[in-house]
Amino acid sequence: MQLLPSTVLAVIAIVILALRGPRRGLWAFMALTPFGAAAAFNLPAVGGASIGLKELAVVAIFALVALTPGGPNRLAGSMRPGGPGFALAALLLYAVLVTMFAPTVFRGETEVFSISRSANESGIVSIPLRPGTGNITQLFYMVLAALGFFALAAVFRVGPDAGAVVLGMAVATAVNFALGWLDVLSFAAGLEALMEPIRTANYAMLIDHRMVGLKRMIGGFPEASSFGDYSLGLFAFWLQFWIAGPRGRLAGVMLLLSMIVLLRSTSSGAYVSLVLFLLAYGAPMVLSGTRRHVARHAASIVFAVLVAGWLAALALFASYELVDPVTAFFDRAIFDKLGTQSGVERMSWNAQAFRNFLDTSLLGAGMGSVRASNWLLASLACLGLIGTALYLWFLVLVLRAPAPRGDGQGAAVLSGLKAACVAMFLNALLTAASPNLGVFFFALAGLAAGLSRGAAAVGFSAAAPAAGGAIVPRHARG
Numbered sequence: 001m002q003l004l005p006s007t008v009l010a011v012i013a014i015v016i017l018a019l020r021g022p023r024r025g026l027w028a029f030m031a032l033t034p035f036g037a038a039a040a041f042n043l044p045a046v047g048g049a050s051i052g053l054k055e056l057a058v059v060a061i062f063a064l065v066a067l068t069p070g071g072p073n074r075l076a077g078s079m080r081p082g083g084p085g086f087a088l089a090a091l092l093l094y095a096v097l098v099t100m101f102a103p104t105v106f107r108g109e110t111e112v113f114s115i116s117r118s119a120n121e122s123g124i125v126s127i128p129l130r131p132g133t134g135n136i137t138q139l140f141y142m143v144l145a146a147l148g149f150f151a152l153a154a155v156f157r158v159g160p161d162a163g164a165v166v167l168g169m170a171v172a173t174a175v176n177f178a179l180g181w182l183d184v185l186s187f188a189a190g191l192e193a194l195m196e197p198i199r200t201a202n203y204a205m206l207i208d209h210r211m212v213g214l215k216r217m218i219g220g221f222p223e224a225s226s227f228g229d230y231s232l233g234l235f236a237f238w239l240q241f242w243i244a245g246p247r248g249r250l251a252g253v254m255l256l257l258s259m260i261v262l263l264r265s266t267s268s269g270a271y272v273s274l275v276l277f278l279l280a281y282g283a284p285m286v287l288s289g290t291r292r293h294v295a296r297h298a299a300s301i302v303f304a305v306l307v308a309g310w311l312a313a314l315a316l317f318a319s320y321e322l323v324d325p326v327t328a329f330f331d332r333a334i335f336d337k338l339g340t341q342s343g344v345e346r347m348s349w350n351a352q353a354f355r356n357f358l359d360t361s362l363l364g365a366g367m368g369s370v371r372a373s374n375w376l377l378a379s380l381a382c383l384g385l386i387g388t389a390l391y392l393w394f395l396v397l398v399l400r401a402p403a404p405r406g407d408g409q410g411a412a413v414l415s416g417l418k419a420a421c422v423a424m425f426l427n428a429l430l431t432a433a434s435p436n437l438g439v440f441f442f443a444l445a446g447l448a449a450g451l452s453r454g455a456a457a458v459g460f461s462a463a464a465p466a467a468g469g470a471i472v473p474r475h476a477r478g
Contacts, residue, residue, distance in 0.1 A: 005197040006038035010053045014060045022061045022155045023164055029057045030168035033440045034176040034230065036221035039201040049137045050201035054439045058148040065151045074154040084397035084449050085153055091390040092146055095383060095435075099139045099366035103131040110359035112381075113349050113371040126352065129365055138368030142436045149446035156450025160404070162413040165447055166241070166250070169416075173234050173254045180219035180227065180261040183207075187215055211266045219261070228267025229427045230440060234258040236277060236423035237416040237444075245412025273427035277419075280426075349373050349433075353381035360384065367435070375428035379435040391435065395425065398445045404455030417448040 009032065016028035032053040039050040065071045079085040108128045156165075179198075186194045192207060199205050203222040210216060221227040238255040245251065262270060353372035356365050357380040364384030372378035379388040399418050403411040424441050 002042040002044060004039055004041060004200040006035070006053060006200045007040055009035065009038065009198075010040040010056045013053070013057050017057065017060055017064060022064055022151065023159050023161055026152075026164045026168040027171045029054070029061060029443075030172040031175050032057050033172050033443070034179055034220045035198055036226055036230065037201050037203060037205060037218075038198040038220065042200075042202055048202045049133075049140070050203065052201060052439070054443075055141070055144045058144055058151065058439055058443070061155070062147045062151040065154050071154075074158060075150055078150045078153040078157065078446075078449070083453070084394050084401070084445065085150060087390055087394035087397055088146055088149060091383075091387060091394060092143060094387045094390060095139060095142060095367055098364045098383060098387065099135050099368070102360060102364060102366040103129060103135055103369055106360050106365060107131070110356050110365070111352065112356055112365060112369055113352055129356070129369060132368070134368035135366050136368070138434055138436065139366075142367055145436055145439045145442045148439050149442040149449070152443055152446035153450040153453070156447055157454040160410065160451045160454030162410040162451060165413050165417070165451070166409075169234065169237055170250060170254055173238070173258050176219055176231060176234060177257040177261050180217045180231075180264065183219050184215055184217050184264075214266060216266045217261065217264045224265050224267045225269055225431055228262065228265035228270025229273075229424060229431070231258055231262040231265055232270045232273055232277070232427055233420040233424040233440065233444065235262045235274070237420040239416075240419035241412050241416035244415050245409055269427050269431040272430060273423060276426050277423040347373075350377045353377040356381040357384070371433050373431060373433060375425070375432035375435065375437070378432055382435050387435070395421075398448055401448055401452035403452065410451060410455055414448055414451050417444050417451070420444050421448070 013028045013032050017025040019025070020028075022029075035053045038053050040053050040056040041051055043049045043051065062075075065075060079089045107130050110129050111126045112129050113126055183195060186192055187207070195207070198220055199207070199222070201222070206216070206223040207218065208215075209224065216224040218224050218227045221230065235255070235258040238251060238258050242251040242255050262274065349372050353370050353374075354377055356370050357377070360381075362385045364380070364382050364387055367382050370378065370381040372381060376388070379391055383391065398421060401414065401418075403414050405411075421441060421444055424437065424444075428437055
């Protein structure tokens with residue numbers, strides 16, 4: 001195990017979580033989530049795998065929950081049949097089985113673009129399917145991410161504190177904004193060494209890539225696409241929270257900060273996903289939120305947003321037609337993306353991933369066996385039809401989690417978490433190389449599931465005496 005300068009950040013966060021508890025210390029965990037390129041430690045003996053800051057923090061939260069009185073029961077409760085945790089547990093069981101056996105059973109029967117480091121020493125090449133270290137590491141990362149769901153779902157089912165979630169998301173947004181501009185400004189000043197202590201993971205760090213002369217913002221992440229994906233999730237949360245919840249100064253400021261870094265990320269996938277999110281999810285949520293809350297004021301907001309969007313579209317179209325730098329930027333970022341060498345390469349990954357899905361009799365080749373550039377194809381190729389169906393079942397159950405009644409802030413936070421999950425999933429559909437949606441996604445899903453069940457339990461407990469005169473035991477109120 002190799003300790004690193006960034007290990008200190010993980011230790012500090014874990015100490016805060018231990019002292020304040022996972023619920024009140026949630027902000028410390030969320031503060032680590034923008035450090036996507038920072039490792040808590042590296043494991044040279046396991047193919048150079050890196051355990052990130054947020055992954056280690058997830059393990060700490062899970063351990064804190066498991067070691068508290070009644071903790072194992074709470075964790076088991078987050079996997080109850082009919083809930084998203086049950087679907088996720090079934091998915092993990094299938095992922096373990098298919099990853100253990102499929103690479104051996106179908107060894108040599110199909111060619112794959114592998115994501116293991118040993119297979120990519122001379123670049124990404126097509127190799128016969130075989131077991132490798134990528135199977136171990138990718139399955140391990142998937143399990144770690146899922147632990148975050150179970151732990152946070154258990155914590156917030158017992159104590160559904162929407163305010164702690166808002167604070168955590170605000171801290172994550174502020175840290176992400178600061179890291180994004182520190183990355184750009186330090187590069188412009190020739191002080192790239194300032195970011196080296198938080199770029200310690202064994203990933204390829206694309207720190208000097210430009211788009212039409214503009215330095216791509218990556219913040220605490222190894223590349224612009226992962227930074228854009230994370231920023232998109234933050235933006236979606238704050239947009240929905242600002243629409244559905246109390247319009248305080250905090251929500252407005254955080255929405256502005258997340259929007260600035262999202263637009264500055266120069267991530268093609270994030271841009272397209274943003275448009276899809278606003279069209280396919282954002283607009284219906286705005287309209288439903290306005291009907292439930294302040295109809296007149298919200299209707300004026302919707303009208304203003306539509307007018308502003310129309311004017312912005314006209315301005316962008318005129319700039320694209322008349323201003324050469326703007327034309328070059330949009331061609332490079334979006335319109336000519338599929339025709340580039342990277343675009344052609346990614347399409348070949350997707351075509352091969354679908355072939356792997358068919359060659360493995362629809363069962364999948366196991367986590368870490370296949371590289372793709374599309375979540376659906378990556379999931380089909382790695383987890384097969386059964387695993388992908390379980391994954392989609394889990395996602396549907398998270399999005400269908402009922403909102404708390406009589407709690408405006410709680411309902412707004414829950415809808416914001418769902419919006420963030422939808423936005424990040426849309427981005428994964430366009431760019432994800434593996435089925436794992438990441439620690440941040442599963443953490444948000446766990447918070448959503450916990451808040452929904454916790455608020456329902458509190459409401460039931462409060463109503464029980466009036467309905468039947470019975471007093472609900474204290475431990476049952478979680």
